Amino acid sequence: xxxxxxxxxxxxxxxxxxxxxxxxxxxxxxxxxxxxxxxxxxxxxxxxxxxxxxxxxxxxxxxxxxxxxxxxxxxxxxxxxxxxxxxxxxxxxxxxxxxxxxxxxxxxxxxxxxxxxxxxxxxxxxxxxxxxxxxxxxxxxxxxxxxxxxxxxxxxxxxxxxxxxxxxxxxxxxxxxxxxxxxxxxxxxxxxxxxxxxxxxxxxxxxxxxxxxxxxxxxxxxxxxxxxxxxxxxxxxxxxxxxxxxxxxxxxxxxxxxxxxxxxxxxxxxxxxxxxxxxxxxxxxxxxxxxxxxxxxxxxxxxxxxxxxxxxxxxxxxxxxxxxxxxxxxxxxxxxxxxxxxxxxxxxxxxxxxxxxxxxxxxxxxxxxxxxxxxxxxxxxxxxxxxxxxxxxxxxxxxxxxxxxxxxxxxxxxxxxxxxxxxxxxxxxxxxxxxxxxxxxxxxxxxxxxxxxxxxxxxxxxxxxxxxxxxxxxxxxxxxxxxxxxxxxxxxxxxxxxxxxxxxxxxxxxxxxxxxxxxxxxxxxxxxxxxxxxxxxxxxxxxxxxxxxxxxxxxxxxxxxxxxxxxxxxxxxxxxxxxxxxxxxxxxxxxxxxxxxxxxxxxxxxxxxxxxxxxxxxxxxxxxxxxxxxxxxxxxxxxxxxxxxxxxxxxxxxxxxxxxxxxxxxxxxxxxxxxxxxxxxxxxxxxxxxxxxxxxxxxxxxxxxxxxxxxxxxxxxxxx
Ligand SMILES: *[C@@H]1O[C@H](CO)[C@@H](O)[C@H](O)[C@H]1NC(C)=O
Ligand SMILES: *[C@@H]1O[C@H](CO)[C@@H](O)[C@H](O)[C@H]1NC(C)=O
Numbered sequence: 001x002x003x004x005x006x007x008x009x010x011x012x013x014x015x016x017x018x019x020x021x022x023x024x025x026x027x028x029x030x031x032x033x034x035x036x037x038x039x040x041x042x043x044x045x046x047x048x049x050x051x052x053x054x055x056x057x058x059x060x061x062x063x064x065x066x067x068x069x070x071x072x073x074x075x076x077x078x079x080x081x082x083x084x085x086x087x088x089x090x091x092x093x094x095x096x097x098x099x100x101x102x103x104x105x106x107x108x109x110x111x112x113x114x115x116x117x118x119x120x121x122x123x124x125x126x127x128x129x130x131x132x133x134x135x136x137x138x139x140x141x142x143x144x145x146x147x148x149x150x151x152x153x154x155x156x157x158x159x160x161x162x163x164x165x166x167x168x169x170x171x172x173x174x175x176x177x178x179x180x181x182x183x184x185x186x187x188x189x190x191x192x193x194x195x196x197x198x199x200x201x202x203x204x205x206x207x208x209x210x211x212x213x214x215x216x217x218x219x220x221x222x223x224x225x226x227x228x229x230x231x232x233x234x235x236x237x238x239x240x241x242x243x244x245x246x247x248x249x250x251x252x253x254x255x256x257x258x259x260x261x262x263x264x265x266x267x268x269x270x271x272x273x274x275x276x277x278x279x280x281x282x283x284x285x286x287x288x289x290x291x292x293x294x295x296x297x298x299x300x301x302x303x304x305x306x307x308x309x310x311x312x313x314x315x316x317x318x319x320x321x322x323x324x325x326x327x328x329x330x331x332x333x334x335x336x337x338x339x340x341x342x343x344x345x346x347x348x349x350x351x352x353x354x355x356x357x358x359x360x361x362x363x364x365x366x367x368x369x370x371x372x373x374x375x376x377x378x379x380x381x382x383x384x385x386x387x388x389x390x391x392x393x394x395x396x397x398x399x400x401x402x403x404x405x406x407x408x409x410x411x412x413x414x415x416x417x418x419x420x421x422x423x424x425x426x427x428x429x430x431x432x433x434x435x436x437x438x439x440x441x442x443x444x445x446x447x448x449x450x451x452x453x454x455x456x457x458x459x460x461x462x463x464x465x466x467x468x469x470x471x472x473x474x475x476x477x478x479x480x481x482x483x484x485x486x487x488x489x490x491x492x493x494x495x496x497x498x499x500x501x502x503x504x505x506x507x508x509x510x511x512x513x514x515x516x517x518x519x520x521x522x523x524x525x526x527x528x529x530x531x532x533x534x535x536x537x538x539x540x541x542x543x544x545x546x547x548x549x550x551x552x553x554x555x556x557x558x559x560x561x562x563x564x565x566x567x568x569x570x571x572x573x574x575x576x577x578x579x580x581x582x583x584x585x586x587x588x589x590x591x592x593x594x595x596x597x598x599x600x601x602x603x604x605x606x607x608x609x610x611x612x613x614x615x616x617x618x619x620x621x622x623x624x625x626x627x628x629x630x631x632x633x634x635x636x637x638x639x640x641x642x643x644x645x646x647x648x649x650x651x652x653x654x655x656x657x658x659x660x661x662x663x664x665x666x667x668x669x670x671x672x673x674x675x676x677x678x679x680x681x682x683x684x685x686x687x688x689x690x691x692x693x694x695x696x697x698x699x700x701x702x703x704x705x706x707x708x709x710x711x712x713x714x715x716x717x718x719x720x
Contacts, residue, residue, distance in 0.1 A: 022164045022171045022208040024223065028242050028281035028342055029209065031105075031164065031171060035342035037281050039331050040067035040107055041288025042247070044116070045095040046076050047307055048291045050088065051691035052317050053095055056289050057102045059313050063324055064331025067171070068099045069107040069246075069284045071114040072153055075124040076297070084152070089294070092153075093160050100162070100169035107246075107284065108157070109174035109213075112149050117253045117307060119299030121543035125459040128549045135549045136182055138189035138196065147200050150175070154204045165207035174246075175201035178214040178227065185546045191217075198222045213246040227286070229263075229669050232274040243279050247286035248272065250323070251310025252671035255512040256302045256539065256682045259656040259675035262310040264665035265323040266395070269330050269409035273396035276334060277346060277358040277370035285327070289313040292687045295646030296462060296639075300543040301494055302512040304683040305648030315687055316627035316718045318419065325414025333398045333407035337368035346370075351382055359402060367402035376667040394666035410665065417720040421629065421685060425715035427617040427700065430600035431607040434584055434614060436499045436533040439467040439577035443586075446577045452492070453536055453554025461581030462639075462649075466534040466555050468576050474527045476565055484522035485563035487532075491517050492552040495537040495637070497611065497705060498523075501530055504611045507706050509539075509654075515553075522563075532571075535612075537705065539649065582703065584614045590641035590701045609707040616701045619715065621693040626717040628693075629685040630700075634712025638703045645692050652681035653706075685716065 020032055028035035041060050048056060060068060076090045086092055099106050113136055114122035127133060132141045154173075162168035176197050183190035194212070198219040201210050211223045216237055218224035226234035227247035236243055250268055252261035272283050290309030298305060308315035312324040319325070334341075343362035350356055354375040360368045373380040373391035380391045389397055395410035437444060444467060445456075453464045478485055487505075489498065493515030498505045500523050510517045536555050542548040557572040588594030595616055607613045622628065630640065632650045640647035656678050663674035692698075702710065 020165045020167065024209050024242050026240050026242060027279070029171065035281070036066070037276065037334055037338045037341050038066045038105070038283075039064060039334065040069050040282065040284035041065045041312070042069045042284060042286045043289045044070050044073070044287070044291060045092060046073055046089040046297065047293065048089075048289065048317065049689045049691045050091060050094060052689065053098050056313060056317055057098055057104065059317075059319065059324070060288055061102050061104055063288075063312060063328045064335070065104060065288065067105040067107050067284070069109065070095070071109045071111060071116050071118075071122065073114065073118060074112040074122050074149055075120060078124055078149065080124075081126055086156075093156065093162070096157075096162050096169060097160075104169065105164070105171045106162075106169045107172045107174070108170050109177065110150055110153050111174065111177050112146060113177050115177055115544050117293070117298065117300045117303045118543055119297050119459075120541040121299065121548065123549070125454065125541070128454075129458070133549075135547060136176075136179070136193065137186060138192040143193070143196060146197070150201065151204065154206055157206070163206050163208055170206075170208060172209050172211060173201070173206055174211050174213065175222070176212055176215070179212065180215040180217075182546050183215070183217070195219050211244065211246060230271045230274065231280070232278045242281050244282035245275050245280055246284050248283055249671075250285050250287060250312065251290075251308075253300075253309060254304040254306060254682055256304055256651045256654040257511050257657060258682055259658040259660055259678045260682070261671050262663070262674045262676055263669055264663065264674060265326045266410045266412065266665035267669050268323070269326060270394060270396055272330060273370060273398065273409050274372065276341065277372070277396065279345065281342070285312065287311040289317070291315055292648065294648055296540070296649070298649065299540040300512065301510070301515045302539050305650065305686055306683050314419070316629070318627065318718065318720055319417070321417040322412050322414035326412045329413060330407055330409070333400070336400050336406060337398065340366045340368035352380070355380055355382060357382070357384060361402070369399040369402045371397040371399065420719050421631065421716040422719060423631070423714045424622040424628075424717050425619060427619060427710070427713060427715075429606050429615045429617050429710045430602050431710070432584070432589065432598050432600050432614040432616075433607055433610060434582055434612040436502045436531070436612065437465050437467060437579050437583070438531060438533070439469060441579065444577040444579045446575055448575055449573050450555055450557045450559070450576060451578065452552050452556060453538060454541070454552075456554075456578050457580045459538075459541065461585055462538050463581050463585070464536045464554055465579040466536060466576055467579065468532045468571060468574060470525065470530045470532055470561065470571065472525045472527055472530060478563055479527065483563060485525060485561050486520060487523045488558075488560045488562065489519040489534065489555060490557055490559070491519070491536060491555045493517060494539040494553065496555070497535040497537070499531075499533040499535070500524060501526070502533070504706065535705070584703060589614050589616070590646075591644040592699055595699065595701065606710070608709055611704070611706045613704045613707070614701065615704065615710045616699065618697050618699055620696045621690070621698065622715065622717060624717070625690065626719050628688040628690060629716050629718060630688060631685055631712075631714040631716050633681065633684050635702070635708035635710070636704055636706040638705050640686060641701045642688060642692050643694070643699055647686050647688065650683070650686055652684050654682050656680055656682045688715070
């Protein structure tokens, strides 16, 4: 009883007060006394550059958005305990102030768990190694760390006067993220934790509402909200909370090995209209600009460097038409009828099979209607008032004044534009070959048995070498009968290159669905000491799943050598030596200073199709302002740096498997429905931000793990 009374009081003072406030009732978020239908879009600040932010925000505003939504990325802001980073792509305050200058609001999803196809779901890896740590449950070390970071962010926002009651743009925050499924999984400690999280957040007195998305039992005053492709059936857990859609997925992420998912804009517009006509008052597009997972920020396993997401603004910051334009037209229509939407509940009638009419007719005047045809196959003629309306299959019309059709979700008027990648430059490469290390090297660590990768690397690098020696006696039968022994290596993931006596014997990798892998192959061994050097490679850390912090990476065994005189030799428990990272990483070959510390091969000596090869070149920035990318076709797998900035992981040799059948906008959408580019590399082009380039003398460095042809690498510009 207490809460409704409180809400009533808030509501009644709203009418007379001129104080800046944000509150809510069952209909909507209320800003300065006015209920609002808010259209929002996710733009994650570290997935673009500060130089791109103003243009992205302007395009969001021109696209009819009211709100920019972003997560806060803990591991970017606190790379080591107590050492904070709010610079460059992590300049959160600057990003929010730019949104404010554009006249838009901010929905700040602090988390600090964010999922987001981001490394470790946004948690710093050091957090896992705090004694007694257990993520996202009723665990003291975790709660202390989470509260400290949440307070850090809230206090930063307060000190910059960024919350709406202070005159800032932030109208809402978020604590935790999609916690419902975990709570369901772990029970009582999960319940206790979410109660704690809600109280902790509420106690920070931001003056704006908090939401908890995908959490049906979100404690008051947290608003529970919906994420998905459609959310019209969702209702908040209390009758005095507004119905909000925090993530309407505009597409889907791409994984290495998978095709590129798209989502037709007609279906997105349909999901929005269907949500709004059923009392929905807040819709956020996830993503509105997806951007790029620069460096090693991609997470969830095997997530590509591109996070384009088929969003209304593409990875490069160009309009993705007709998606952007058709949604802008939708927002214009919704703005037109906003006064009716916020002042009435809909009256619903059912004129025919798969048909509905929702009418908003406030007592104060005005009228708005939605005519819906849910049939995926047939168009419909619908009579409303004295007029007949024509509805394509799977579509909703919006009527202003309950008369004029101002929008239909399937009648796309925005233009379609084609994107082109045009070559603008090639490179003259130099190469440097990294040797496979040996267990005798000084910078290795010898231990008995196999160690989990993250525990050894602490994610300082994707790479961990597992090194061992195997002795072969001269009287082994295989030496004369030619039946080579078989080396079998079981790994928790994610990719593995096996070298025997410095020669690449084979490469295996897992996938997002099954990161585990097995290398099993006959190997050439010689009499005496043989060097086994295995490069285990992580491809992003898990970002989702109950206690994903306990998921293993690396070679955990068993490792066996079968076909010796003794039968099968178990190498699992013998001595293994470990080396974290590559020599080239230690030498910082990605920087100007570091790259001059080794001898590079030039001209005809440049390595081709050789594993463990570093390539470098310098180039001048092409004229103009068109976005740039590297076409990495012809290369295998590795990483790219420009002027010391990590462009990301590349892997064009990982080909898109899947179903790329024809795609219709009608019918229930899922992320496998409208795939494209099956049979092509999952990701061929890698975004090069203009702002990372100087006019001349840019250093481009590529590390190739298993062998590629650098002469095919091309600089391209993206145009429409
Ligand atoms: C809208 O909300 C009102 C009040 O909660 C409810 O009675 C009505 O059924 C809702 N209508 C729809 C279409 O969801
Ligand atoms: C982590 O590595 C250390 C040695 O560096 C070892 O003592 C410890 O047992 C390892 N922990 C796990 C869980 O593997």
